Amino acid sequence: MDLRDSPEEARFRARLRAWLEENLPSEPEPVVLAERWPYMREFGQLLYRSGWVALSYPKEVGGQGLGPMEEAILSEELGRANAPSLLPLGHLGRPLLSHGTEEQRRRYLPPLLASDEIWCQGFSEPQAGSDLAALRTRAVREDGAWVLNGHKTWTSYGAFADFCLLLARTDPDAVRHRGISAFIVPLSTPGVTVRPIVLANGDEEFAEIFLDDVRVPAANLLGRPNGGWRIAMDVVNYERGAVETGYLPKFERYLSELAAVVKARTPGPDRATLRALGECAAALETLRMHCLRTLSERVSGAPPGPESSVDKLLMTAVEQKLMALGLSLLPDVTAPGRAEWFDRYLYGRAGSIYGGSAQIQRNILAERLLGLPRSPG
């Protein structure tokens, strides 16, 4: 155990902190996604051009060649500086890095990491949500190309994306997860229709993607034919971490906003309010330490495994706790910020559904980590 920065880490932190002081946008982060998106993307592009994101990706694909601990420092400093949210798509570079060919990595990773090209994740389908292996989108080999037909849904940022990492069934006779492949699908390909889904808070963060005879070159297969399940599991394991998604600094910003609300309301908050605030602070500190532990385990280069479900459940719990406090602090229907917190609260309800529902995470922990017998069908 040594939570001190090494000399290199300390230099990195100092440079980053100085940079953030100079370069944070002066405008606050817009509430509505349609305005927030270009704002976040622009900040992401600026961070990348200045060398502050894609830290733990190798230099040859446009990363900084640093380690997981620098990612942790980035998270901490963004939180401390009240920086804008990161595009929560950092994890989508991971499958390209570990399963992509040399050519795929060179072509796709640098613009992805730079937020110049936006990616989305085409996993869920109307009939395949928690039971992802039931997916029905088909890909058929035809004259050196793959022809895709099907329907994806709950695709985060689908309406903003240029590319989709898409799962499709390539062997209809194979058992469920064994017959699935992963594809790189440019969303500009003829036959692709993207339709936004309006969330309860009004944001068009999700989308449906319809695929009608969409032809992609054979070179757009990612990994081995019928090897898509492993890639999907890698993606979701990364997606379940609060550093990879940039959620840790976002939650820290929420907590300081809530503290400001408490302070503005009364000079002497009651005990219940203080307790609730303290609980949120404790939960966030726990998340921070848990992330440090997770990232330290990753220093050896090992990808995250089923234990990432702990991270995901913790991250969701912290978010929902913050939202509950937000609501309880703004009972006055004329109070400024009440509607905004309610929208955040609604969004927070999605946290225990996307990326594998909280119930699926518990199944994974029970069966994979605790060795409990599989539940019947």
Added chain:
Amino acid sequence: MHFALSEDQRVLQHTADEVTARVLADSPVGDARTDGGALRARLWSTLVELDLVGLLVPEQQGGAGGSLTDACVVAEVLGRHIAPVPYVGTAIAAAALLRFAGGPREPLARLCRGEAYSVLLGGRLQDPVGTATVAFDWVEGARGVVLSPDGLAAVHDLLDIDPLTDVDPLHRLCGVRPVPAGAASGEGARRARAAAWTGAAALLTGLADGALRQAAGYARQREQYDRPIGSFQAVQHLCADMLVDVETSRSITYGASWAAEHAPIDEAERVAAAAKGHAGAAAIRVCENGVQVLGGIGVTEEHDAHLRLRSAHLHNAVFGNTDAPLMLLAGRVLDQA
């Protein structure tokens, strides 16, 4: 930054686990309720021989010169076994006061040789301000360690001793003639309090981990409706929630074990407060769920699940419950807003 136990700490963990299991193999922890202190004394002297009681005591004072993380490794193991020894009150809280908050030096050398020192608390087991009236982790003949009003640690002979019957029969409390006590305002005293919070969090993490192992093991074996109950999602999800509580308690507790000793005092307190706040509530939840998974046997006197739950309540209550740490955290967040 690196967050992981060292190779030496893994060995320490293994050793502590092995010796505790060996002593408890002869007499189960429940015996400690009625054996006049024999089991407690036997296990304590084993820990003393292995230098595990003096981990927080510097080598020049006769201790093992270990870290708070080392002590937390041992506390977690002892919690897992529900070991009936005064580790948190003596080897962590009292030792931390004597080490960090100044005062007399020679008691530290005695403490690591196995002499009994109990930390003194208020009537609700909070850090005492004004007077201290209860010895936590008390054993016969113990002397009391407290933060005196002058800001230094002080050792008192305990008078009017009145052993209390409270929720946890394995870790004893004793009413004592009031001694003067001060609030932790100096840096050393604050660091000692952070160490105490963290040590309690480590023991709580161990209690919870033991409950989880017991519940998961039982759920794999016990059959109803012709299959193991662990194959039912209702039971699986209880166990999964326990696992999340255990692993997150471990993360914040070991983070605090480093911070409380090495970080600047404000950060030390913040992380330690989070550890106590989180691990205390988590351990009670986990031990309750453990009883639930065990079913009827879990609520009997003969099974040790209630001893675990009792011990979780006591160690959650000491050093100001979850209240004191959460109030500290709230204050910090408001100061920065």
